[in-house]
Amino acid sequence: MPLCVVGSVALDSVETPTQQRDNVLGGSAVYFSYAASFFTTVRLAGVVGDDWPADNTAMLQARSIDTDGLQVVQGGKTFRWRGKYLPNMNDRETLELHLNVLATFDPVLPEAYRQCKFLFLANGSPTYQMKAIDQCPAASLIVADTMDHYIRNEREGLDKLLRRVHGLVLNDSEAKLLTGDDNLVRAGEAVRRMGPRFVVIKKGEHGAMFFGEDELYVMPAYPTARVVDPTGAGDSFAGGMMGYLAEQGNFEPKTLKRSLAYGTLMASFTVEDFSLDRLRTINRADLEKRMEEYKSMLSF
Numbered sequence: 001m002p003l004c005v006v007g008s009v010a011l012d013s014v015e016t017p018t019q020q021r022d023n024v025l026g027g028s029a030v031y032f033s034y035a036a037s038f039f040t041t042v043r044l045a046g047v048v049g050d051d052w053p054a055d056n057t058a059m060l061q062a063r064s065i066d067t068d069g070l071q072v073v074q075g076g077k078t079f080r081w082r083g084k085y086l087p088n089m090n091d092r093e094t095l096e097l098h099l100n101v102l103a104t105f106d107p108v109l110p111e112a113y114r115q116c117k118f119l120f121l122a123n124g125s126p127t128y129q130m131k132a133i134d135q136c137p138a139a140s141l142i143v144a145d146t147m148d149h150y151i152r153n154e155r156e157g158l159d160k161l162l163r164r165v166h167g168l169v170l171n172d173s174e175a176k177l178l179t180g181d182d183n184l185v186r187a188g189e190a191v192r193r194m195g196p197r198f199v200v201i202k203k204g205e206h207g208a209m210f211f212g213e214d215e216l217y218v219m220p221a222y223p224t225a226r227v228v229d230p231t232g233a234g235d236s237f238a239g240g241m242m243g244y245l246a247e248q249g250n251f252e253p254k255t256l257k258r259s260l261a262y263g264t265l266m267a268s269f270t271v272e273d274f275s276l277d278r279l280r281t282i283n284r285a286d287l288e289k290r291m292e293e294y295k296s297m298l299s300f
């Protein structure tokens with residue numbers, strides 16, 4: 001089944017302790033779309049300025065990612081983010097954030113997008129995340145992501161959004177910020193009480209935790225020695241997870257658990273290079289091979 005995503009499309013600049021890249025393809029909806037495209041057709045909605053290289057769009061289209069919902073604002077500038085990783089490669093600082101055309105983004109979804117049963121609201125303002133929900137009456141699974149910026153600055157909108165989504169994915173530090181609770185088990189349950197039926201807390205190299213109506217489990221990260229750039233790991237996780245759910249066409253507890261495993265593996269590939277560079281070198285067979293290794297690591 002096709003999967004619709006609304007979120008940021010960006011030109012990122014990334015500094016790691018040993019390397020730097022400027023103006024590379026990024027954004028929450030881009031990482032998400034690319035990861036999900038291993039499983040299903042993705043319909044991407046976002047906004048860019050006329051400084052956006054057309055090659056980027058062509059590359060996404062070559063992956064069967066529908067870009068009809070990608071607005072190009074003439075005379076506008078694409079959203080830019082600059083981040084710097086600390087030597088532990090897990091913590092990062094945002095050095096610059098220029099919302100540019102994203103500040104006034106008003107998603108208008110093409111007809112094919114409005115029919116989607118699976119909708120993902122990648123990192124972005126709760127205001128436009130909500131507008132996307134309003135345009136997708138057929139969506140039976142709506143999952144959102146959020147981040148510190150929106151928890152701090154758009155709390156009222158976020159609270160409303162949480163009452164309209166079925167699932168939420170967020171980082172451990174964001175779950176603590178949102179609930180004011182430093183214990184992740186309590187924080188996960190507290191987020192669930194804010195609205196979503198399930199919550200996934202991502203813990204970077206420490207994996208992910210799932211909180212559902214009747215279950216709580218952890219999914220360890222796939223151990224990779226080659227951590228080059230963690231940017232987009234969370235969005236690729238969500239792309240792998242939602243892509244698999246859309247491919248299977250259901251979100252039963254068993255399918256959800258497997259989807260978290262696929263999300264974990266997509267994230268493990270993303271961190272192995274800058275931007276989408278590592279994901280662009282793999283295919284579904286590589287993913288399944290890693291899945292077999294991951295499964296055997298987990299069985300005892």
Ligand code: AMP
Nearest residue numbers: 008010026027081123231232233234235
């Ligand atoms: P992740 O590493 O999965 O948290 O995602 C990093 C991506 O999020 C980068 O490609 C950024 O362009 C994008 N990003 C950073 N800040 C924001 C923001 N405030 N709103 C939307 N997207 C953002």
